[in-house]
Amino acid sequence: MNEKPIVVVGAGHAGVHVATRLVELGWSGPTVLVDAEGTVPYERPPLSKDLLTESAPSAPPPLRRESYYLDKGIQTMLGVTAMAIDPEEGAVRLSDGGALPFHRLVLATGSTARTLPIPGANLEGVQFLKTLDDSQTLRNRLTPGTRVVVVGAGYIGMEVAAAAAKLGCDTTVLEFQDRVMSRVTSPVVSEHFRKLHEEHGVRFVFGAQASRFEGADHVTAVHTSDGMEYPADLVVIGVGVVPNQKLAEDAGLECSDGIMVDNHGRTSNPLIYAAGDVTRFQCPWEGVSRRLECVQNALAQADAVARHILGAPAKEPEIPWFWTIQHGVRLQTAGIRDPDDLAVVRGEPATGKFSILYLRNGDKLAAIDTVHSLSDFAAGKRLIAAGSHIDPIHAADPNVKLTQVAASMS
Amino acid sequence: MSKPIINVADREGYLHTLEWEPDTTLMETIRDNDLPILASCGGTASCATCHVYVQPKDNEQLASRSEDEDELLGETEAFRECESRLSCQIRFNPVLVGSTITLAPEE
Numbered sequence: 001m002n003e004k005p006i007v008v009v010g011a012g013h014a015g016v017h018v019a020t021r022l023v024e025l026g027w028s029g030p031t032v033l034v035d036a037e038g039t040v041p042y043e044r045p046p047l048s049k050d051l052l053t054e055s056a057p058s059a060p061p062p063l064r065r066e067s068y069y070l071d072k073g074i075q076t077m078l079g080v081t082a083m084a085i086d087p088e089e090g091a092v093r094l095s096d097g098g099a100l101p102f103h104r105l106v107l108a109t110g111s112t113a114r115t116l117p118i119p120g121a122n123l124e125g126v127q128f129l130k131t132l133d134d135s136q137t138l139r140n141r142l143t144p145g146t147r148v149v150v151v152g153a154g155y156i157g158m159e160v161a162a163a164a165a166k167l168g169c170d171t172t173v174l175e176f177q178d179r180v181m182s183r184v185t186s187p188v189v190s191e192h193f194r195k196l197h198e199e200h201g202v203r204f205v206f207g208a209q210a211s212r213f214e215g216a217d218h219v220t221a222v223h224t225s226d227g228m229e230y231p232a233d234l235v236v237i238g239v240g241v242v243p244n245q246k247l248a249e250d251a252g253l254e255c256s257d258g259i260m261v262d263n264h265g266r267t268s269n270p271l272i273y274a275a276g277d278v279t280r281f282q283c284p285w286e287g288v289s290r291r292l293e294c295v296q297n298a299l300a301q302a303d304a305v306a307r308h309i310l311g312a313p314a315k316e317p318e319i320p321w322f323w324t325i326q327h328g329v330r331l332q333t334a335g336i337r338d339p340d341d342l343a344v345v346r347g348e349p350a351t352g353k354f355s356i357l358y359l360r361n362g363d364k365l366a367a368i369d370t371v372h373s374l375s376d377f378a379a380g381k382r383l384i385a386a387g388s389h390i391d392p393i394h395a396a397d398p399n400v401k402l403t404q405v406a407a408s409m410s
Numbered sequence: 411m412s413k414p415i416i417n418v419a420d421r422e423g424y425l426h427t428l429e430w431e432p433d434t435t436l437m438e439t440i441r442d443n444d445l446p447i448l449a450s451c452g453g454t455a456s457c458a459t460c461h462v463y464v465q466p467k468d469n470e471q472l473a474s475r476s477e478d479e480d481e482l483l484g485e486t487e488a489f490r491e492c493e494s495r496l497s498c499q500i501r502f503n504p505v506l507v508g509s510t511i512t513l514a515p516e517e
């Protein structure tokens with residue numbers, strides 16, 4: 001009988017899934033799940049989607065029903081922060097004064113919204129969107145006529161802009177790059193979403209770098225480095241995230257913009273694992289190291305960690321994928337595109353239903369972006385995993401199924 | 411009164427009888443009872459990991475698949491025209507109480 005528990009710090013997608021998989025894979029020892037947030041662990045994606053626009057305030061769906069943890073013998077410590085790891089003792093120190101000795105430790109501490117180091121960043125009305133609290137505050141502030149300035153046209157900024165426009169706010173998005181969602185998609189898709197937002201009344205300013213927030217105690221305007229001023233009652237900053245790696249760093253674990261892990265989620269300390277947004281890992285397909293901020297990655301890494309702790313065989317790496325919904329239009333991507341890939345447009349963007357295939361070295365399907373086209377998403381994801389080759393000309397015809405296009409090449 | 415139940419056949423063929431809380435979806439009931447469905451998208455018809463087979467006679471009585479559901483499932487290898495459903499899109503439904511559904515193979 002193992003006396004010491006497996007301690008999981010962080011009860012987001014990654015942490016909860018580690019605990020769940022441990023139970024499912026037959027772990028009979030104790031498991032403790034610690035999270036600084038005091039709420040029943042919940043889904044984050046709805047925070048910037050449905051939850052912002054629902055007429056009555058509602059809670060995001062819980063990751064598991066509340067009674068689940070107790071039923072499965074998972075001890076939760078919600079509202080408790082892990083303060084430090086003592087690697088010699090093999091224990092975590094907690095904010096409630098206690099110390100938890102661990103059999104194994106899993107760090108699933110996620111990420112924090114990146115801040116802007118500019119004057120006025122602490123003014124009332126300047127906010128981020130990461131937690132349930134953030135989402136509820138934002139929802140209450142998105143009232144008709146409110147002047148909302150979103151800094152950053154990443155997917156979270158774009159989802160917030162969509163919600164703000166829907167709720168009748170006067171909405172402006174400031175983006176430093178020359179197009180929206182430039183980190184996650186190609187220019188054709190960026191164009192499509194820019195137009196979609198503009199049709200709903202959202203304004204975009206590209207090449208805009210916020211340099212100062214103005215206001216006595218509440219924000220009244222955003223200034224940009226080119227001397228422009230944008231009046232604002234509410235500012236939402238969506239300029240990426242930074243991994244919550246302090247615990248790991250202080251304990252001497254190898255970190256480099258993320259806790260470094262291998263494909264089993266092992267850190268540089270054999271008793272400590274990490275999973276989810278907080279990690280950086282060697283990408284199995286491209287040989288480069290990367291962080292990924294998506295549910296798919298959090299769940300896959302959590303599964304790998306639970307398997308490795310219990311000595312269960314590892315699974316094949318999964319193709320990363322992601323979704324976002326803006327003005328009711330769904331963008332789903334699979335695989336990781338490279339700017340050097342050949343981008344093939346499949347279908348006519350003006351119809352509102354199309355895909356972009358990213359072909360590496362001419363014909364190998366490496367990634368796909370699909371707009372309102374889940375059949376291409378489902379087929380594409382499978383073909384990417386299979387390492388399929390695709391004829392670019394054939395693939396551009398939306399009337400031929402993607403699977404047929406691939407079959408004709410083999 | 412006895413609680414509503416649903417029978418779920420897992421991928422090894424074992425049958426599990428689960429209580430179905432009327433305010434939950436079929437996906438939530440399956441997931442929270444330790445059956446191996448990932449439900450990564452949290453029930454937003456984005457992932458297809460909650461794919462189940464509903465017997466045709468029962469499926470006929472449910473609302474038909476939405477366009478998203480149809481597209482997502484139609485391209486999975488395990489798709490069955492008359493039986494495939496995303497369990498996250500099935501809210502509690504007396505039609506299904508007491509019946510048996512089957513987890514589709516993992517992709």
Ligand SMILES: Cc1cc2nc3c(=O)[nH]c(=O)nc-3n(C[C@H](O)[C@H](O)[C@H](O)COP(=O)(O)OP(=O)(O)OC[C@H]3O[C@@H](n4cnc5c(N)ncnc54)[C@H](O)[C@@H]3O)c2cc1C
Nearest residue numbers: 010012013014036044045081082109110276277293294295
């Ligand atoms: C608004 C929003 C929308 C999103 N939409 C999508 C989407 O549509 N699709 C998608 O795939 N992904 C989306 N994501 C990203 C996705 O939610 C994350 O990739 C995923 O939740 C990561 O899970 P995680 O467990 O690694 O981290 P988190 O979910 O961030 O969980 C980390 C947890 O650790 C806790 N914690 C941190 N430090 C400590 C400590 N020292 N002690 C105790 N607890 C601690 C935190 O309180 C937190 O609860 C979205 C994210 C946000 C914020």
Ligand code: FES
Nearest residue numbers: 453457458460498
């Ligand atoms: S849970 Fe993702 S499609 Fe049902």
